[in-house]
Amino acid sequence: MAAHRSWLLVSFFLLEVLLLEAAKILTISTLSGSHYIVMNRVSEILHGGGHNVTKLLYGTTHLPGFGKEKPPYRVINWYLPEDQQKKIDNNLLLLSEELALGRFEHHTIVKIHRHFGDLCNHLLSRKDIMEFLKNANFDLVLFESIDYCSSLIVEKLGKQFVLFLAFQLGFMDFELQRVPLSYVPVYGSGLTDRMDFWGRVKNFLMFFDLSRKQREILSQYDSTIQEHFAEGSRPVLSDLLLKAELWFVNCDFAFEFARPLFPNIVYVGGLLDKPVQPIPQDLENFITLFGDSGFVLVALGTIAIKFQTKEIIKEMNNAFAHLPQGVIWACKDSHWPKDVTLAPNVKIMDWLPQTDLLAHPSIRLFVTHGGMNSVNEAIQHGVPMVGIPFFFDQPENMIRVEAKTIGVSIQIQTLKAETFARTMKEVIEDKRYKSAAMASKIIRHSHPLTPSQRLVGWIDHILQTGGAAHLKPYAFQQPWHEQYLLDVFLFLLGLTLGTVWLCVKILGAVIRYLSGARKVKQT
Incomplete structure (x- = not known):
């Protein structure tokens, strides 16, 4: 019966695709790294769904494994002049290093958005690109929700748009502002959905702190808005996001805490999943050496890899040497310290087929930075994790991983070989972690529609x-005091107090009258 129902749902969506004429869809990608990977996949899926896709891409990607094959959709690249680009690249490198070392995180993020605000100013000044986008007459635009510049581009074009959130939904709760704080943890709070009294107090206060920080971030685009929009028609950036027809979120309840969703929010966790390919023979030969012990996969993301210090590499290498498993580690030869001897059970590679290795039957553990794409891939294949979060959403992701017993996390600042080795052995040997990882995998795979089918x-x-006007709640148009019924509360409070005051006054008057009548009678 379940299989029949699933087939009917799939058939319904396929019928919709056949009846719908191909639409002209613009996707925009101005962010690099994992963000590029996600938007590339979204563009591929929409193209495969029969739509005419054009992608506006800032610069080019230098990610290993990407850019070798020409994408099936049209790509329009835009660049800065070489001298400006070099200056911006150096600035971003310094800011990324600040984040990786854990210094002044919010202050650094504000500076990063100031950088993107300047970049946006350059893009909006490119008359050739803006004219092309206007004349192309796209039916729909899709871009990342944290790519605030794209909101301004769409406002200029006057087109309907869809947002894609590469992180967990809590990252945008400030923009949505409709959060039950009693059990939905605020982004950055470090809380789970099971809060005690003091946890709820912290969550409530941190919501206002998050709101303050987000306003500061959005203000970095004020000068760009003033320059490119006429006075009297200048948009409020936070209001623009509420105009989105749909929000696609790059996770699901196999990972996220259960929470209420608006009708125009769709979870598409696992969107990057592709058919598993055989791994290269040299990797297969290496894995075979360790027999039933299996192997550990180590991949800390494209940005974090750049900032693995000699001390961190040394401690990790010493920890791996204590494992009976083989270790396949994404670490470039150029970053490896010359005075550190590689452990005999460790193989380092500049790039590795992460998805295919996670699907391998001999994998026992995934050591990750906790990025959303990596966590999603681990869940997709039921692999327990040890997380070494660096920045952005990574610590929050690992809180959810720990809460669901899919793995544990270690702070990079306190990483030592002995405790790291002990933690990895615990996650590998304790069957609870593998069982929880497999349970999350079942939740992910048992959905009647694949993430790609949901997206298309x-x-x-x-x-x-x-x-999607029929999917947008009226709450998006209400002022905050109406949403939280403060006007109703104050009215009822005033009515109650007024009634009590009137009753007291009447009672006092009656008492005085009776007292006066008694005195007259006595005389």
Whole structure:
């Protein structure tokens, strides 16, 4: 029966695709690293769904394994002049290093958005690109929700748009501002959905702190808005995000805490999943050496890899040497300290087929930075994790991993070989972690529609219906005091106090009258 129902749902979405004419869709990608990977996949899926996709891409990608094959959709690259680009690249490198070392995180993020605000100013000044986008007459635009410049581009174009959130939904709770704080942890709070009294107090206060920080971030685009929008028609950046027809979120309840969702929010966790390919023979030969012990996969992300210090590499290498498993580690030869001897059970590689290795039957553990794409891939294949989070959403992701017993995390600042080795052995040997990872895998795989089918199906739905006005709650248009019924509360409080005051006054008057009547009678 379940299989029949799933087939009917799939058939329904396929029928919608066949009946719908190909739409002209613009995807925008101005962020690099994992963000590029996600937007590339989204563009591929929409193209495969029968739509005419054009992607506006800032610069080019230098990620290993990407850029070798020409994408099936149209790509328009835009660049800065070489001298400006070099200056911006150096600035970003310094800011990324600040984040990796844990210094002044919010202050650094503000500076990063100031950088993106300047970059946005350059893009909006490119008349050739803006004119092309206007004349192309796209039916729909899709971009990342943290790519605030794209919101301004769409406002200029006057087009309907869809947002893609590469992180957990809590990252954008400030923009949505409709959060039950009693059990939905605020981003950055370090809390789970099971809060005691003091946890709820902390969560409540941190919501206002997050709001303050987000306002400071959005203000970095004020000068760009003033320059490119006429006075009287200048948009408020936070209001622009509420105009989105749909929000696609790059996770699901196999990972995220259960929480209420608006009808126009769709979870598509596992979107990057692709058919598993055989791994190269040299990797297979290495894994075979360790027999039933299996192997550990280590990949700390494209940015974090750059900032692995000699001390961190040394401690990790010493920890791996104590494991009976083989270790396949994404670490460039150029970053390896010359005075550190590679452990005999460790193989380092500049690039590795992460998804294919996570699907390998001999994998026992995934050591990760806790980025959303990596966590999603581990869940997809039921692999327990040890996380070494660096920055951004990574610590928050690992809180959810720990809460669901899929793994544990270690702070990079306190990473030592002995405790790291002990932690890895615990996660590998304690069956609770593997069982929880497999349970999350079942939740992910048992959904009646794949993430790709959900993405294409919902895009087709709003194209057919002319938008998603029927999915947007009226709350998006209400002022905050109405949303939280403060006006009702104050009215009822005033009415209650007024009634009590009137009753007291009447009672006092009656008492005085009776007292006066008694005195007259006595005389």
